[in-house]
Amino acid sequence: MTLRYAAASLALLLLWACDASDRSVQDNSQVGPDAQLSDRQDESGRTAQPTGDVAGGPSDRGSTPAATPYGDRASIIPGLIEAEHYDQGAPGVAYHDKEPKNQGADYRGATQVDIEKRDDASNGHGIGWTRAGEWVTYTVDVLEAGEYVVEFPVASNKQGGIFHLEIDAVDITGPIEVPDTGGWQILKTISAQTSRLEQGPAVIKMVMDSQGESGSIGDIDSLRFIRAKP
Ligand SMILES: [Ca+2]
Numbered sequence: 109m110t111l112r113y114a115a116a117s118l119a120l121l122l123l124w125a126c127d128a129s130d131r132s133v134q135d136n137s138q139v140g141p142d143a144q145l146s147d148r149q150d151e152s153g154r155t156a157q158p159t160g161d162v163a164g165g166p167s168d169r170g171s172t173p174a175a176t177p178y179g180d181r182a183s184i185i186p187g188l189i190e191a192e193h194y195d196q197g198a199p200g201v202a203y204h205d206k207e208p209k210n211q212g213a214d215y216r217g218a219t220q221v222d223i224e225k226r227d228d229a230s231n232g233h234g235i236g237w238t239r240a241g242e243w244v245t246y247t248v249d250v251l252e253a254g255e256y257v258v259e260f261p262v263a264s265n266k267q268g269g270i271f272h273l274e275i276d277a278v279d280i281t282g283p284i285e286v287p288d289t290g291g292w293q294i295l296k297t298i299s300a301q302t303s304r305l306e307q308g309p310a311v312i313k314m315v316m317d318s319q320g321e322s323g324s325i326g327d328i329d330s331l332r333f334i335r336a337k338p
Pocket residue numbers: 205206207221222236237238239242
């Protein structure tokens with residue numbers, strides 16, 4: 109009896125193993141976004157954070173991965189953050205843009221944020237086609253606690269709109285108004301002062317509040333954080 113039982117168990121085990129290997133072959137043959145999603149799952153079944161931008165909507169396979177810093181390195185404050193180096197991640201996580209299509213340059217691959225190529229901008233790019241309700245996030249590391257002056261080179265043909273910066277849903281700048289700079293191709297630097305930033309990691313959200321006469325908020329090249337004089 110015992111021997112027959114052992115043989116039967118072994119046969120069952122072999123059948124199970126064959127079935128499992130068939131399934132793994134089938135899984136590996138999948139291509140496309142679904143296969144990429146399963147590649148991101150580690151052995152525990154948790155979904156790892158994506159390393160690139162994701163053009164589609166939030167995943168319905170559990171919780172949406174958090175945003176990660178551009179280039180996987182938090183931007184340092186004080187310092188310069190390129191506007192076009194917003195966080196990596198899905199729409200609704202790293203950014204929200206009104207238009208599904210990037211209307212500008214193919215600088216970061218799949219993204220809905222409108223990235224503008226322009227020779228007068230630092231890093232040769234900025235963000236444009238800004239509309240009320242849109243936002244982008246920047247994962248930062250604040251090295252020195254305190255208040256900061258933030259400088260933004262911006263461009264606007266006619267009076268621009270209003271935006272602000274926030275951390276954890278708390279406004280840290282108040283409304284920042286983009287002036288008429290004399291044309292879309294003319295950058296002028298405007299500045300705003302922050303409330304006190306605490307030392308350590310933070311996620312800064314740049315939020316577009318209202319459009320100006322230009323029909324836009326403005327083109328934004330970069331954010332330079334400079335310690336405010338006490
Ligand atoms: Ca846009």
